[in-house]
Amino acid sequence: AGATLVLDPAFSVGPVRRRTFGAFVEHLGRCVYTGIHDPGHPTADEDGFRGDVIDLTRELGVSTVRYPGGNFVSGYRWEDGIGPVDRRPARLDLAWHSTEPNTVGVDEFMRWAKKAGVEPMMAVNLGTRGVQEALDLLEYCNIASGTAWSDLRRANGTEDPHGVRMWCLGNEMDGPWQIGHKTAEEYGRLATETARAMRMVDPGLELVACGSSSTSMPTFGEWERIVLTEAYEVVDLISAHAYYWEEDGDLASFLASAVNMDRFIDDVVATADAVRAARKLDKRIHISFDEWNVWYLNASPSQAPKDDWPVAPPLLEDHYSVADAVVVGGLLIALLRHTDRVHSASLAQLVNVIAPIMTEPGGRVWRQTTFHPFALTSRHAAGQVLRVKLDSPTHETARFGETPLVDAVATHDADSGEVVVFAVNRHTTEPVTVEVDVRAFGALGVTEALTLSSDDPYARASADDDTSRSSPLEWCTGSA
Ligand code: AHR
Incomplete structure (x- = not known):
């Protein structure tokens, strides 16, 4: 016997949100360098951005792009990436054991985002840094002129403010691997104070607190409760991250990965609503599922060799199968059916690093199997999501x-x-x-x-x- 599906236009979960079809560009491996940026490439434009990658980003139907990390952001000094390129410092990137040349920084990324027709979603460093550096970056990006940071942006060649609306307050701060990892209490305080100060600059920002890095984190659930109890009034969204892979040849479970994602979303919603009840507040917190994908964690190197600090080494270059594409399709279905509470999502990542788009340095660009379910869903989902x-x-x-x-x-x-x-x-x-x-x-x-x-x-x-x-x-x- 087959399956039956009954549809009725009256049973709507909520609108299809374009932000469900976000992606992620991190300074990791070849995502930025030889991914979106490859000045020697035949399709490169005057800023060094590959035209073929921009074309495929558009074909993929990407809405928002999260930047610049990921684990990378927790050790990042954003000021290293502004001003004349030949005066920018190279730095150790501890997260990926690489050297960050800082050839691409915030102004270049914003230019790329404009060309690719995507909305930027910025993350601030709450690992090694705090409130002041987040405020400086916000001022640099969003203030028109007349202050030190905004005038520096103009002097660096960007007259108009970047106007970034969505900001992530750090990345995966629950993970012991994170530079500057914190307890839920420590992070909850820092996120609250950072958000409060950022809202003094612009109350209209949409701010994302870090949730759990996966449902298997020992702190999952409690982390969300503690962080939201502290930060509820000053944030709009809480993040969720999930990666799936086939374990021990168990294809049937792998194909059903969306069961885990459904439950993850339901549990975070329940926790956020429980905090709402306990704090006697009206507002609801929504989910930013800002890292999700298939990732065979140990299949391709995730760090450069320990005796070396290369620039843009090939890392996390998973090669996806048709089964992986079915899982990606299933995960998109799960995100859509939760459109009432998942208000934003980012496929991690966009190019070369666990990505639907692959490049050869200076050479060809191609689509992985996982490109197709994403592109088709982004292209065809419109109007209201129906409860089937x-x-x-x-x-x-x-x-x-x-x-x-x-x-x-x-x-x-x-x-x-x-x-x-x-x-x-x-x-x-x-x-x-x-x-x-x-x-x-x-x-x-x-x-x-x-x-x-x-x-x-x-x-x-x-x-x-x-x-x-x-x-x-x-x-x-x-x-x-
Ligand atoms: O997307 C790859 C990495 O996965 C990100 O840097 C990190 O946030 C997560 O653990």
């Missing part, structure tokens, strides 16, 4: 127990009348039929049906062949 009634056959998975084979969500755009169904088949070998009941919409015709599939779940794309493997789906009923 899904009846699916189930199977047993080692990690999540009995799990539905099919997972799905739908969107409905009242203006165009378009209904779009996003679905994944989590069976490891067999196809599955899905019947979609759209009677509640009246007369609808089928415009297009695409599937991303392969007989070999481990098939991978390459620079020689990055075709989408999307083929028209066999359509049973034709119209409704």
Whole structure:
């Protein structure tokens, strides 16, 4: 038996948010250098940005881009990356055991963001630094003129303020690997004071407090409760980070990774709402799922050799399969169905580092398998996200127990009348039929049906062949 899906335009979870389709550019490996920035490349523009990467960023349908880290930001001095490039210092990047040349800094990134048509989302360093440095960066970025930092930005060639709305208050401060790692109490205080001061500059900023680095952190849950109890009034969002990979050949559990993401979101929402009740406040805190992806943590080097401090070494260059693309599709479905509480998300990362876009230094650019579900979902999700009634056959998975084979969500755009169904088949070998009941919409015709599939779940794309493997789906009923 197949799965059935009942859709009704009355059952909306909330709007499709463009910010669900964010990504992430960190000073890590080849993400910045030879990723977005490669001055010797034939498509490079006057600022050294690769035109082919900008084109694919647009094709991917990316909305926001988080910058400059990640673990990198917790040791970063943003002032190193401004002014004449030949006078910028090279620094040790302790997070990735690399040398940071500071050729690209905040002004260059903002120029790139404009060219790529994305909204920048900045992170401040709350590892080795604090309130003052965050305020300085905010002043440099967002004040028009007439102050030391804003006039320095203008002197450095950027007349208009960058106007950054979304700011992350540090990165993964719950993780013992983080430079300047803190307890929840310590971080809660620092995040609160930083947010309070940043709001004195501009009350309209959207501020993200660090949540947990994964559900498996020993502090998960308590971290959110303690941080939000302290920071509730001065932040808007709390972050969530999650990476998934196939463990010990258990493909069935891996394909069902969204079960973990669903639960992660539900648990953070419950914790935030519990703080709201205890503090007797009206406002709700939303989630910024600002790092999510498939990442085979130990498959490719995550640090340069200890006796070396290279510039832009190849790190975290995972090579994705069709199964990985199914998981990415499933995770996008989970993010969309929580659109009432997930107000922002970032695929980590954009180029070369656990990324949908890969480059050869000075050479070709290509799309990984995971590019396609992201691009298709970003392109087609519009209007309202619908709460679907899904009846699916189930199977047993080692990690999540009995799990539905099919997972799905739908969107409905009242203006165009378009209904779009996003679905994944989590069976490891067999196809599955899905019947979609759209009677509640009246007369609808089928415009297009695409599937991303392969007989070999481990098939991978390459620079020689990055075709989408999307083929028209066999359509049973034709119209409704
Ligand atoms: O995205 C790679 C790394 O994963 C980020 O730097 C860090 O925040 C997370 O642990």
